[in-house]
Amino acid sequence: MGENVSKKRREELVGGIEQIRDYINSTATQDGNAGRLLAYLNALEKDVKGRKFGLVFEQHREEIDHVLEGSVSVLTEDESLAIDNGGQWNALIEGDNLASLDALSRVLRGKVDLI
Known part of the structure; x- marks a missing residue:
């Protein structure tokens, strides 16, 4: 059975979101912009992790x-x-x-x- 490409991609996206969040927390001044960016990242993470419905065509041979x-x-x-x-x-x-x-x-x- 092939790997779950969709799940792997979601995990990569969540990892990228975490890296951006860590960068903002460690380098950015905690002003309104940083707060808005963190809120946006939280919304992105929630969407990426959320349950999805539909057809998924995995990249493996049948x-x-x-x-x-x-x-x-x-x-x-x-x-x-x-x-x-x-x-x-x-x-x-x-x-x-x-x-x-x-x-x-x-x-x-x-x-x-x-x-």
């Missing part, structure tokens, strides 16, 4: 990447599941999305409206 490297994806039609749609062709693909997109990118290049 098993399917290794499979696709040495093989060619093939789509197989199951005619028993076909539905007459008045001549318009639609497809439902069951399987790994990356392998499916790999096959579609070669077979239907320039012919697909929406995936």
Whole structure:
């Protein structure tokens, strides 16, 4: 399993915030500007450490990447599941999305409206 890139990046940002806070506390005159900077750093730290929701794409290879490297994806039609749609062709693909997109990118290049 690859490393958690998002978590590592947040830890680096928090470390940088701590260094800036230490620098301000050790060198800056404790005036209004220093206070505002420290308050801003506290808000940044809270935001960086806060819970995040959404999709995160980590920078590591999945098993399917290794499979696709040495093989060619093939789509197989199951005619028993076909539905007459008045001549318009639609497809439902069951399987790994990356392998499916790999096959579609070669077979239907320039012919697909929406995936």
